[in-house]
Amino acid sequence: MFRPISKVGRTCLKRANTRYSQVKLFSTSLDIDNPLSTSVDIYNPTPEHAEIREMVRKFTMAEVEPQAARFDREERFNHELFKKCGDLGLLGLTVPEQYGGTGMDCTAVCAVHEELSASDPAFCLAYLAHSLLFVNNLARNGNEEQKQRFLPDACSGALIGGMGMSEPDYGTDVLGMQTSAKKDGDDYILKGQKYWITNGCVDDHTLGDAFLVYARTGPKSISLFIVEKGMEGFSLGQRIKNKCGMRASNTAELVFDNVRIPKANLVGDEGGALICMMRNLEVERIALGAMSLGIARRSLEEMNRYSKDRVAFKQPLKNHGQIQRFIGNSYAQYMAGRSYTYDVAQRLDLDESGNRLETDGVKLFTTAMGQQVADDAIQVMGGAGYVDSVVERLFRDSRLLRIGGGTDESHHKNIVREIADIDTF
Numbered sequence: 015m016f017r018p019i020s021k022v023g024r025t026c027l028k029r030a031n032t033r034y035s036q037v038k039l040f041s042t043s044l045d046i047d048n049p050l051s052t053s054v055d056i057y058n059p060t061p062e063h064a065e066i067r068e069m070v071r072k073f074t075m076a077e078v079e080p081q082a083a084r085f086d087r088e089e090r091f092n093h094e095l096f097k098k099c100g101d102l103g104l105l106g107l108t109v110p111e112q113y114g115g116t117g118m119d120c121t122a123v124c125a126v127h128e129e130l131s132a133s134d135p136a137f138c139l140a141y142l143a144h145s146l147l148f149v150n151n152l153a154r155n156g157n158e159e160q161k162q163r164f165l166p167d168a169c170s171g172a173l174i175g176g177m178g179m180s181e182p183d184y185g186t187d188v189l190g191m192q193t194s195a196k197k198d199g200d201d202y203i204l205k206g207q208k209y210w211i212t213n214g215c216v217d218d219h220t221l222g223d224a225f226l227v228y229a230r231t232g233p234k235s236i237s238l239f240i241v242e243k244g245m246e247g248f249s250l251g252q253r254i255k256n257k258c259g260m261r262a263s264n265t266a267e268l269v270f271d272n273v274r275i276p277k278a279n280l281v282g283d284e285g286g287a288l289i290c291m292m293r294n295l296e297v298e299r300i301a302l303g304a305m306s307l308g309i310a311r312r313s314l315e316e317m318n319r320y321s322k323d324r325v326a327f328k329q330p331l332k333n334h335g336q337i338q339r340f341i342g343n344s345y346a347q348y349m350a351g352r353s354y355t356y357d358v359a360q361r362l363d364l365d366e367s368g369n370r371l372e373t374d375g376v377k378l379f380t381t382a383m384g385q386q387v388a389d390d391a392i393q394v395m396g397g398a399g400y401v402d403s404v405v406e407r408l409f410r411d412s413r414l415l416r417i418g419g420g421t422d423e424s425h426h427k428n429i430v431r432e433i434a435d436i437d438t439f
């Protein structure tokens with residue numbers, strides 16, 4: 015069931031192991047020296063999963079953690095750090111080797127998102143928008159020529175991509191989208207706008223490089239196009255700032271003013287984009303769930319550590335019953351979310367759709383759980399949690415995950431619809 019890591023991935027792992035060999039892991043349940051110890055663990059079902067997780071954890075400690083608070087404060091995307099993810103084989107994590115990828119599966123996707131998000135969810139969101147919404151989507155749905163043309167640069171980090179589905183007036187109701195692509199000879203003329211697009215820009219004024227954009231090609235027909243920076247009529251409407259959280263990932267409005275798109279940039283068949291959208295939403299939801307696991311784990315670690323050191327009424331905080339309730343509940347909730355996420359991940363085939371119920375369930379549970387655990391960490395840490403702390407940032411970042419990639423309410427509706435005909439569970 016699990017895909018073996020590709021030669022490209024092996025080279026990246028070797029490079030990372032040399033570069034980060036001195037980094038000590040700050041917390042780990044992994045027994046890296048004993049590969050057999052990981053073979054029965056659903057979070058690291060093979061030694062290769064454990065290796066990827068360890069590599070990303072070391073990279074996160076060495077390179078992601080030191081910049082996270084600053085880039086959040088400055089509301090800036092760290093493009094240089096993003097390119098380093100290309101060096102480590104992370105940008106093409108799910109892409110077959112012949113296009114420059116590492117060729118791994120959904121469990122590896124969860125491990126990478128959990129580890130990055132334990133330090134910097136906003137950076138991880140930019141990573142997700144590129145590696146899954148653009149790269150994985152194209153790897154699964156593009157034709158040979160498109161994959162050869164875009165994936166090697168997307169895997170190396172020479173190109174940064176994103177995906178445009180949402181519009182100012184159509185979010186949850188996405189199938190009502192108004193952006194249109196009208197046939198003109200062999201080309202299409204793209205007109206409209208997309209809103210809330212992660213990686214839409216790399217700074218206040220500069221567009222990202224390439225996007226997968228969903229557009230209406232008929233009253234009941236939605237198609238998918240590759241739109242490239244430099245195409246006439248394609249521009250950055252605005253960078254959307256002052257977000258509650260995820261401030262180190264860029265969010266933008268993209269404007270298409272009669273952009274001529276060659277037929278070569280149509281992904282899949284005209285009118286056939288819904289299947290691409292649904293298939294990619296499944297892996298997106300599970301990755302967003304894994305991001306919440308990272309937030310919960312780090313918040314738990316922070317509150318646990320603080321409760322041992324801080325003394326109140328001549329006792330460490332951890333001896334007070336109400337504090338024990340926060341920590342005990344957080345641990346159990348995190349472990350429940352973790353088990354659900356990795357259980358679904360190992361059954362999710364990236365080439366197929368059909369996991370809507372469980373990916374909705376994972377995202378619904380873990381994103382609320384991540385937000386609650388981060389909130390509880392602030393409560394346990396009092397003023398030290400509320401002001402200028404990791405948990406304060408994680409709490410703000412956690413909020414988006416109940417909105418982006420599908421709101422809580424859309425998951426409720428989907429789940430009720432999916433289980434309507436099931437009498438026994």
Ligand SMILES: Cc1cc2nc3c(=O)[nH]c(=O)nc-3n(C[C@H](O)[C@H](O)[C@H](O)COP(=O)(O)OP(=O)(O)OC[C@H]3O[C@@H](n4cnc5c(N)ncnc54)[C@H](O)[C@@H]3O)c2cc1C
Pocket residue numbers: 143176177178179180182183184185186187209210211212213257260265414417418419420421422423424
């Ligand atoms: C920081 C950020 C990054 C994003 N990145 C991307 C991206 O890269 N690409 C992209 O395409 N999109 C992106 N999005 C958009 C995101 O997917 C949408 O915000 C989301 O789908 C919700 O749409 P909306 O904001 O228009 O809310 P609305 O759809 O207007 O919903 C508002 C509220 O009404 C509720 N609601 C709506 N319809 C119903 C109903 N029928 N029954 C009950 N309740 C309902 C919703 O659940 C929600 O609570 C991003 C958003 C943000 C904030």
